[in-house]
Amino acid sequence: xxxxSTAKRDGDPAGxxxxxxxxxxxxxxxxxxxxxxxxxxxxxxLSFLSVGMVLESLHGxxxxxxxxxxxxxxxxxxxxxxxxxTLIGMLQIAFAVTVNAAWGGTSRSMKLASNCLVAAGIVLPxxxxxxxxxxxxxxxxxxxxxxPLGALLLFVGVLLTAWRRQATP
Amino acid sequence: xxxxxxxxxxxxxxxxxxxxxxxxxxxxxxxxxNRPISVKSxxxxxxxxxxxxxxxxxxxxxxxxxxxxxxxxxxxxxxxxFEGSLTSDGLEYRLHQxxxxxxxxxxxxxxxxxxxxxxxxxxxxxxxxxxxxGRRLGLLPFIFLxxxxxxxxxxxxxxxxxxxxxGVDESGMWNANCERxxxxxxxxxxxxxxxxxxxxxxxGIACEACHGPGEEHxxxxxxxWRRYLQRTDDEPDPSIVNPRRLPHDLASETCGQCHSVWIxxxxxxxxxxxxxxxxxxxxxxxxxxxxxxxxxxxGEGDPERSSQQAVTPDYWFWxxxxxxxxxxxxxGLIESPxxxxxxxxxxxxxxxxxxxxxxxxxxxADDQLAPGMHGDQACLQCHDSIGSRxxxxxxxxxxxxxxxxxxxxxTYTTFGLxxxxxxxxxxxxxxxxxLATGRPNACNQCHLDKTLGWxxxxxxxxxxxxxxxxxxxxxxxxxxxxxxxxxxAGQRALMAWSFGWQPAQRASGEGWMAPFxxxxxxxxxxxxxxxxxxxxxSLPGFKNYPYxxxxxxxxxxxxxxxxxxxxxxxxxxxxxxxxxLLMEPGGALxxxxxxxxxxxxxxxxxxxxx
Numbered sequence: 001x002x003x004x005s006t007a008k009r010d011g012d013p014a015g016x017x018x019x020x021x022x023x024x025x026x027x028x029x030x031x032x033x034x035x036x037x038x039x040x041x042x043x044x045x046l047s048f049l050s051v052g053m054v055l056e057s058l059h060g061x062x063x064x065x066x067x068x069x070x071x072x073x074x075x076x077x078x079x080x081x082x083x084x085x086t087l088i089g090m091l092q093i094a095f096a097v098t099v100n101a102a103w104g105g106t107s108r109s110m111k112l113a114s115n116c117l118v119a120a121g122i123v124l125p126x127x128x129x130x131x132x133x134x135x136x137x138x139x140x141x142x143x144x145x146x147x148p149l150g151a152l153l154l155f156v157g158v159l160l161t162a163w164r165r166q167a168t169p
Numbered sequence: 170x171x172x173x174x175x176x177x178x179x180x181x182x183x184x185x186x187x188x189x190x191x192x193x194x195x196x197x198x199x200x201x202x203n204r205p206i207s208v209k210s211x212x213x214x215x216x217x218x219x220x221x222x223x224x225x226x227x228x229x230x231x232x233x234x235x236x237x238x239x240x241x242x243x244x245x246x247x248x249x250x251f252e253g254s255l256t257s258d259g260l261e262y263r264l265h266q267x268x269x270x271x272x273x274x275x276x277x278x279x280x281x282x283x284x285x286x287x288x289x290x291x292x293x294x295x296x297x298x299x300x301x302x303g304r305r306l307g308l309l310p311f312i313f314l315x316x317x318x319x320x321x322x323x324x325x326x327x328x329x330x331x332x333x334x335x336g337v338d339e340s341g342m343w344n345a346n347c348e349r350x351x352x353x354x355x356x357x358x359x360x361x362x363x364x365x366x367x368x369x370x371x372x373g374i375a376c377e378a379c380h381g382p383g384e385e386h387x388x389x390x391x392x393x394w395r396r397y398l399q400r401t402d403d404e405p406d407p408s409i410v411n412p413r414r415l416p417h418d419l420a421s422e423t424c425g426q427c428h429s430v431w432i433x434x435x436x437x438x439x440x441x442x443x444x445x446x447x448x449x450x451x452x453x454x455x456x457x458x459x460x461x462x463x464x465x466x467x468g469e470g471d472p473e474r475s476s477q478q479a480v481t482p483d484y485w486f487w488x489x490x491x492x493x494x495x496x497x498x499x500x501g502l503i504e505s506p507x508x509x510x511x512x513x514x515x516x517x518x519x520x521x522x523x524x525x526x527x528x529x530x531x532x533x534a535d536d537q538l539a540p541g542m543h544g545d546q547a548c549l550q551c552h553d554s555i556g557s558r559x560x561x562x563x564x565x566x567x568x569x570x571x572x573x574x575x576x577x578x579x580t581y582t583t584f585g586l587x588x589x590x591x592x593x594x595x596x597x598x599x600x601x602x603x604l605a606t607g608r609p610n611a612c613n614q615c616h617l618d619k620t621l622g623w624x625x626x627x628x629x630x631x632x633x634x635x636x637x638x639x640x641x642x643x644x645x646x647x648x649x650x651x652x653x654x655x656x657x658a659g660q661r662a663l664m665a666w667s668f669g670w671q672p673a674q675r676a677s678g679e680g681w682m683a684p685f686x687x688x689x690x691x692x693x694x695x696x697x698x699x700x701x702x703x704x705x706x707s708l709p710g711f712k713n714y715p716y717x718x719x720x721x722x723x724x725x726x727x728x729x730x731x732x733x734x735x736x737x738x739x740x741x742x743x744x745x746x747x748x749x750l751l752m753e754p755g756g757a758l759x760x761x762x763x764x765x766x767x768x769x770x771x772x773x774x775x776x777x778x779x
Contacts, residue, residue, distance in 0.1 A: 062526065070225020070524045136400050138222035139393070 029107045033114050034096040041092030044121055048085035051129070055082055073135040077144075081128030088121045088154065098161060105164025113164070116157030124150025203298040204241075204284035204306060205344060205355075205367035211445065212382030213354050213370035219383065222390065227376075229522045232530045233537065235374035237289035238351045243269040247286060248293045249313030249320065257310060257322050257334040273297060273309055275337060281307065285343065285372070287351055290535075291315055291586045292326060296343050303364035308338040314587075325695035325719060328584055328662050330774040341365055349447075350427035353378045356446040370446070379423050379521060381410040381451045410452040412521075417514035422455040424515040425499030430462040430485045430492070431455075464490030464504055484778040487582070487606040491594050493659065494777045495585025501594035511551060513595070518542045548574040564631050570615065570672035577611040581670070582663065585779040587699055589666040600625040601637040603648070607660050613648035614667050618677040620749055621648045647749045649677075653685045654766035658694045658775035665689045665697050669704030679708050681745040684758050687732035688767065690716060691725045694775075698725070705732065710739060733758070 055078060058066040066075055095117055103110055127146030134141040209215055216236075220227040230236055240246040244266075251266035263274040272280035273295075285296040285306065292314050297307040311334075312326045313319070322334040341357075344367040348355030354370035354377065370377060377383050386409035390396050399406055405414045412423040426449055433439040438458045441448060449458050462485070485500075487493045492500040498515070507513035520539035523530055538547075549556040552574075565571025577598055581589035596602075598611040600621050612624035622644035625636035642651060649667065652660040667673050668682050686708065689701035698718035705711045714735075716728045737758070746752050751759045 064524075064526050068225070068524060068526060069228035072224045136396075137226070138224055139396055139400070142397070 034100040037092045037096035044089030051082045074132040077128045077132030081125045085125030102166045104166035113157045113160035116153045120150045120154035205304050208368040212384040214384045216375040218387050219376045226522045234290040239372040304367045305341040305365040306343045310334045328696040329776040354446040417512040421514040423451040429499035431459045434460045487608045489606050495590045498593035505595035507595050518547045545574045580611040615673050615676045617649035655769045657771040661697045665700035669707040683736040687729045690729045
């Protein structure tokens with residue numbers, strides 16, 4: 001239920017004016033939120049692009065700590081961290097575009113989705129990357145516990161966005 | 170309405186996943202009828218189950234020659250060239266390859282499929298599909314040598330008296346003997362006279378050969394919490410054996426289950442093995458089921474011994490009980506003071522797993538030595554005080570071959586795989602033992618140009634080892650000359666190899682060696698001739714000398730005479746005039762004396778069972 005329908009139902013005589021003010025406020029919040037996610041998304045992309053360059057360098061210099069079969073768990077985790085970080089960075093930009101152009105939910109749900117996506121953008125790839133620093137043969141390090149947490153945050157963020165997205169912008 | 174097709178699709182996917190997950194591959198028992206098969210039972214589940222959690226260890230094992238000791242033939246595992254034909258003792262063997270299928274036709278008969286191979290490091294042997302019922306294999310009487318890239322008769326690849334190669338050996342040797350150690354948890358399963366339904370847990374020496382059956386371990390550790398708790402627990406995991414965490418004797422017995430000369434300690438144990446495989450498990454007490462041949466029992470009966478054929482010492486041991494064949498290192502280890510008084514184990518120097526890139530792993534696979542154990546560090550990890558006064562201890566330059574611990578305390582006195590191999594009985598150089606047993610001592614195996622008297626004198630002077638009483642020949646002629654000309658086949662084999670050993674060439678000079686190597690080019694034993702040919706090519710002036718150890722006697726003698734002639738013509742190859750080397754003052758060889766000593770050759774048959 002959005003703020004406009006609430007104002008109408010309550011029969012507030014100052015409704016239209018307040019609605020306009022709310023709408024203005026919402027638009028500002030959406031703009032702030034979109035900027036936040038544009039900024040976070042692009043910086044994420046730059047960060048994980050850099051991680052990708054580091055990984056490519058490890059390949060280029062045939063670094064055994066990354067490439068040896070005995071370190072395949074580390075290689076898998078860092079590859080996953082790189083891939084998830086990059087994709088979630090793109091997701092941040094997509095969320096910013098969605099918030100700007102087609103957000104149909106409350107600002108509270110928008111903030112919740114925003115916070116979930118930002119947290120997921122850090123925790124999920126970070127969990128993979130940190131868990132790959134110290135591995136136990138085929139098992140990742142304890143930081144892997146961050147990954148399901150990040151996955152949950154990502155799920156909530158994407159669910160809220162899908163749910164509160166306007167059918168037609 | 171769109172829900173129905175979605176549900177149908179989901180159900181189809183679920184069924185397909187269930188079929189793939191639970192149906193599994195077709196059991197080998199049903200699919201393969203012409204060879205022993207792999208059947209997982211008794212808690213053995215196979216090495217694939219280890220890979221997901223232990224990728225590094227799995228990989229290094231996968232690159233090891235333990236894994237490839239027995240393989241099902243395909244174009245990637247077969248190293249021999251299956252084309253053309255081989256002839257031996259009047260029988261023609263036509264070899265043929267069609268993709269992953271290899272066959273052999275004997276004397277124009279029906280092609281028999283090659284169904285298993287043994288070895289992949291130095292040589293490879295081939296087993297043929299049964300000629301009768303069951304899974305009892307025939308043995309192709311040829312072996313493919315990897316370095317030489319050639320086929321040789323199987324009888325030529327082992328040190329044994331000259332004999333006919335024979336046809337395909339149908340005695341079921343693989344089923345009854347080889348599977349004991351060239352497969353994991355084999356059981357011959359003799360079901361009727363001459364019929365065997367042999368099964369193994371896995372072909373080759375796999376994870377469970379050293380760690381024990383893995384079923385319980387894998388089952389328990391599907392739980393991630395248990396895995397992480399185990400990581401932080403200092404106690405060994407009770408569901409699996411890690412030999413590295415065992416006491417040194419039990420850890421060594423894990424290797425000793427294969428690398429030893431042994432027999433079952435009772436008929437009941439042997440019968441149980443026939444049906445169910447070995448009851449020994451890594452971490453257990455080997456002596457509960459086996460009698461390991463020990464020096465104390467040499468030549469004596471043992472009341473605990475089963476009715477099986479007793480161990481024939483000559484096949485495996487020097488006369489004082491030191492092991493003299495390769496692959497039985499445990500017998501040497503347990504007689505070593507470092508094992509008996511210390512905590513030396515196989516794993517003190519060897520590691521069954523390693524880390525690193527492909528080249529590092531390939532290098533490790535050659536002898537599976539742990540990092541840093543190629544040099545003195547292996548010994549200095551306990552005898553560290555010697556490291557700081559190496560020259561004082563060895564009386565050799567610290568950087569020289571004479572200061573390497575291995576060279577004096579683990580000499581090349583065992584034989585196998587057509588070469589001399591270091592003894593794993595840690596010992597000190599001893600001229601008296603050389604006299605008593607004929608076994609080369611460390612001094613004379615390196616200083617090939619010196620007499621036993623010279624070694625005895627130095628050992629007495631440097632270490633206070635009492636010099637034994639020596640005969641005239643031992644004091645006047647180089648020990649290598651005596652062992653080469655008068656020794657038995659085992660001594661001649663070691664000398665044939667030693668003449669090509671670089672440290673010996675550096676210590677003794679190479680120029681004088683050719684005539685003595687030439688004598689061995691015409692030795693009655695194939696294996697001696699093989700090594701003599703290899704050593705000859707390492708001598709200056711003979712790198713490309715044409716010689717085939719399997720050529721006719723006439724051609725071998727021509728080759729031998731050619732070496733002598735070439736050596737005689739090229740004075741710069743000689744450079745030595747010592748009488749100890751049968752040289753005249755002018756450098757000419759005392760051929761009459763050489764031939765006289767050859768007439769004294771010890772021609773007792775020698776057969777070393779690797």
